Amino acid sequence: MPWAHLDKLNSTNLNAKSGLVFNVKDEDYGATGDGVTDDTAALQAAAAAALAAGGRLRFPGGTYATSGTVTIRCDCDADYTAVISYTGSGVAVDIGDDTNILIRKHIILPRVVMATQAWVPSVPTILTDTGVRVRYAYSCNIEVPHVQNFSYGLQLTGTHGVPYNRFAIGHLDNNAINLSLTPDVSGWANENQFHGGRYSHNSSGGTGVVGVRQIELLVGSSTHKPNNNLWLGGSVEGEVAEHELYCDGATYNTFLQLRWENRGGGGAVVFANDSAHNRIWGGYAAGAIDVTITGTGCGANMIDPSGSASRYDYSGYYGAAWRNQSSDAYPVHLILDTTTSIWGSDLTTAYSWAWGARSLAGKRPGDAYDRITLDNVNGRIKFGTGSADAVGYLDVDANSIYVGGTRFAVGTSYAAANFSVAGLSQASGTGQSGMRCGGTYDATVATSFVHGFRALIGTQETAGTCAQLASFYGASPTLGSGSTVTKAYGLYLEDVDIGGTNYAVYTNAGAVHFGGAVDIALASVPTAANNAAAATAGVAVGGLYRTNADPSVVCIRSA
Numbered sequence: 001m002p003w004a005h006l007d008k009l010n011s012t013n014l015n016a017k018s019g020l021v022f023n024v025k026d027e028d029y030g031a032t033g034d035g036v037t038d039d040t041a042a043l044q045a046a047a048a049a050a051l052a053a054g055g056r057l058r059f060p061g062g063t064y065a066t067s068g069t070v071t072i073r074c075d076c077d078a079d080y081t082a083v084i085s086y087t088g089s090g091v092a093v094d095i096g097d098d099t100n101i102l103i104r105k106h107i108i109l110p111r112v113v114m115a116t117q118a119w120v121p122s123v124p125t126i127l128t129d130t131g132v133r134v135r136y137a138y139s140c141n142i143e144v145p146h147v148q149n150f151s152y153g154l155q156l157t158g159t160h161g162v163p164y165n166r167f168a169i170g171h172l173d174n175n176a177i178n179l180s181l182t183p184d185v186s187g188w189a190n191e192n193q194f195h196g197g198r199y200s201h202n203s204s205g206g207t208g209v210v211g212v213r214q215i216e217l218l219v220g221s222s223t224h225k226p227n228n229n230l231w232l233g234g235s236v237e238g239e240v241a242e243h244e245l246y247c248d249g250a251t252y253n254t255f256l257q258l259r260w261e262n263r264g265g266g267g268a269v270v271f272a273n274d275s276a277h278n279r280i281w282g283g284y285a286a287g288a289i290d291v292t293i294t295g296t297g298c299g300a301n302m303i304d305p306s307g308s309a310s311r312y313d314y315s316g317y318y319g320a321a322w323r324n325q326s327s328d329a330y331p332v333h334l335i336l337d338t339t340t341s342i343w344g345s346d347l348t349t350a351y352s353w354a355w356g357a358r359s360l361a362g363k364r365p366g367d368a369y370d371r372i373t374l375d376n377v378n379g380r381i382k383f384g385t386g387s388a389d390a391v392g393y394l395d396v397d398a399n400s401i402y403v404g405g406t407r408f409a410v411g412t413s414y415a416a417a418n419f420s421v422a423g424l425s426q427a428s429g430t431g432q433s434g435m436r437c438g439g440t441y442d443a444t445v446a447t448s449f450v451h452g453f454r455a456l457i458g459t460q461e462t463a464g465t466c467a468q469l470a471s472f473y474g475a476s477p478t479l480g481s482g483s484t485v486t487k488a489y490g491l492y493l494e495d496v497d498i499g500g501t502n503y504a505v506y507t508n509a510g511a512v513h514f515g516g517a518v519d520i521a522l523a524s525v526p527t528a529a530n531n532a533a534a535a536t537a538g539v540a541v542g543g544l545y546r547t548n549a550d551p552s553v554v555c556i557r558s559a
Helices: 040-053 528-536
Strands: 021-023 034-038 056-059 062-066 070-072 075-078 082-086 091-095 106-108 111-114 130-135 141-148 152-158 166-173 177-183 193-195 198-200 209-218 230-232 235-237 241-248 254-256 259-261 268-272 279-281 290-294 301-304 311-313 331-335 353-356 359-362 372-375 380-383 392-396 400-403 406-409 544-546 554-556
Touching (some): 021 040, 040 056, 040 062, 082 091, 111 130, 130 141, 152 166, 177 198, 198 209, 528 544
Parallel strands (some): 034 062, 056 075, 075 106, 082 111, 091 130, 106 141, 111 141, 130 152, 141 166, 152 177, 166 193, 166 198, 209 241, 230 254, 241 268, 254 279, 279 301
Antiparallel strands (some): 301 311, 353 359, 359 372, 392 400, 544 554
């Protein structure tokens, strides 16, 4: 800049006059910093001079009262005691504008406060003023030590967007919306980093005040969404805000290790209208965050707190993919019970569940071997005792289920069979049974019946073509040509003797029908009178009949 007073050249003002640093209190600009005089014009004159000379704007300590906007488009320094006290109703400090790109600048702002709180808790949606507005800034480092009492504290907006910047946050304090990323329909707010700082409101503002937010990310258009922004640390505090975080159309934003100190622990977070792939990782009380999903298109948002359960609102083909590159036989996940330490235990044996590419295995922590294993390579479920390798297993092929190598045929032995059994063997020398049902009756339990085997057929609800309905059907066995079997039974009943009334066969169905030869051993020979009565009734010799004296007894007519 030109020298106005050569006689005032000295070591104090040489640096400022040489175009490197422009002190707002220099006499050429005349800012007072007394907190009373309106310094708006002086600050703007110094900022314009610094921009024109490619220099740095300097705010020494003091309170600079302003009523209009101060626009900064150059490097800037401020003492920690420097304050802009704003009394207007628009924007206190503009960093950049919508016409000229601001690129690779280092800006340290003074504190920016609204002299009187601009927003009223009862009507916080009337938002017209802003503490610090950033527009058309690319790849800048911007330090914001303190912004207080505005409708918007720090706002990133504009027609050209605000990408690739780093913001060092000191304290965004008692602004109706402390931080807002709000690109317009053609702007961007992406790839920014926000480091540390506090986001808070005065406790006197109420609780859960509608429209009050700590951080908001709002979509500009369907293709201009706040995306890929990163928060590193920071403390989101207090109970005044309705929402600690409000995302509307925001995607791929990450909040790493923030403190969420709302409502006794945990904040109120909203994902709305196509907000997707946003992440909250770790941080105090992150596990207590209360999340609301509203609108459509929200998916794959995730909260992964430290020390509590993760929440992943996933949409797509798969949520996560894991691989153990060492071996498919090794697990990729271990689950331990509450008695097992993850630090001092041998996790190769102390797990409760081990999940890998080839199996899912479970056991007690003290077991040396698995008690149950889902083997997806061989299609088996293995069972063991925990003291040795499992030898029992459940297997399956296209038509059968196998238990320990023995087949349970399903729908194959007979047409349309629901379940049939073949070849289930007992130990050698003790006989073989296609199916064996047994157990011990517990006499201490009151019950109306005890059945070793019970077969029930449900009622046919609609008309059909079924010609035969049987609760139990014993098919004729097929014998090979070299068989030594001399007798074959469709149904074989051993002697029954419990000391009371005993029945080998009991029916209350009213009739017993045998379609073939019958061989029934009777406890007593039918009497002549009963035979005669059966003959009169048309029962042929060898046929079955019941007596009037005891209808539950079935006799064979012998004469």
